[in-house]
Amino acid sequence: MQTDIDPRQLIGLKAFDRDGQKIGTVDEVYLDDATGIPEWAAVRTGFFGRDAFVPLEPSEVVDGVLRVPFERSRVKGAPDFGVGRHLSPEQELQLYRHYGLDVPVAGAPASDDGMTFGRIAGSPEG
Template identity: 75%
Template sequence: MQTDIDPRSLIGRKAFDRAGTRIGTVDEVYLDDVTGAPEWAAVRTGFFGRDAFVPLEVSSVEEEGLRVPFDRALIRQSPGFGVGRHLSPQQELQLYRHYGLPLPQPGPEPGRGPGPADTGPPANGSPTAP
């Protein structure tokens, strides 16, 4: 993903799968606790849908919204963890495995998963404000 994008600017944008089919709207962006880089987005799928977590590192921001390089079916089948809370390292590993992504290398503070953007300390767990 483009690193110069403000993570808050993604909230409310439409999200599309690899074929350009709309999958939903970005509800929250989760930042890496160590680097502060945007790592995951929670995308609200369907009218009564749930939030599906999508990886931002391999996604791209385009004029029409966020393009996620996976099929809609795979995105909708992603593990559901609820939004507004900190992702645990185990939950994050589940997401990496679900999407077939290489596991990240341990950073300077292993064992800390991403949390929602703009929530203060990682343990806060407040949802991202639009």
Template identity: 75%
Template sequence: MQTDIDPRNLIGRKAFDRNGTKIGTIDEVYLDDATGVPEWAAIRTGLFSRDAFVPLEPSELVEGSLHIPFDRALIKDAPDFGVGRHLSPEQELQLYHHYGLDVAPPLPPPDRDFGNIAGQETPEDNGPRPTHPHP
């Protein structure tokens, strides 16, 4: 996906599946903790429906709408972790497996001789965090 777009500008945009069928509206965007790059979006699938998490890579922003290269049924069947909360590494792994996407290799454990480097995130800190529409 385009990485130069402000993730807050994605919120409220329409989302469509691989066949051009409308799925819903983007409710939240989740950023990678380490890079700050938008990684997941939560799509509100209806007025009283739950949110479906979708990967922003390999999705595309086309003419102001998010086009997700998966079928609507697969998207609607994605694990729902509730919006507004941090996605844990385990939840993110479930989403990668659900969509059949390659998972980024885990960070190697810290070197026991040197300990943890100051400022290095611990595994429980890793995982996408939601952005909010208002700064």
């Protein structure tokens, strides 16, 4: 993903899967606490849906939307951790496994605490 984009600019973007089907709207962005790099987006799936975490790498912003290179069903089937708090290292690993992605080593913590993720909440208007 573009590393020069302000993560707050992702809030409110529509997210589409690899086939061009709408997944939902980005509610929150989660940053790696060690590096400050945006790592995950919480995408609201449907009007009464839940938030599903999607990896921002290898996703990309194209023409004002977030393009996620996975099928909509895979995104909707992601583990549900809720939003509004840090992702634990165990939750992060579950998400990487769910999407079949390698766990990045850049920015990995030196301690046994693992990588935690802070969040940038969406606007109050939702």
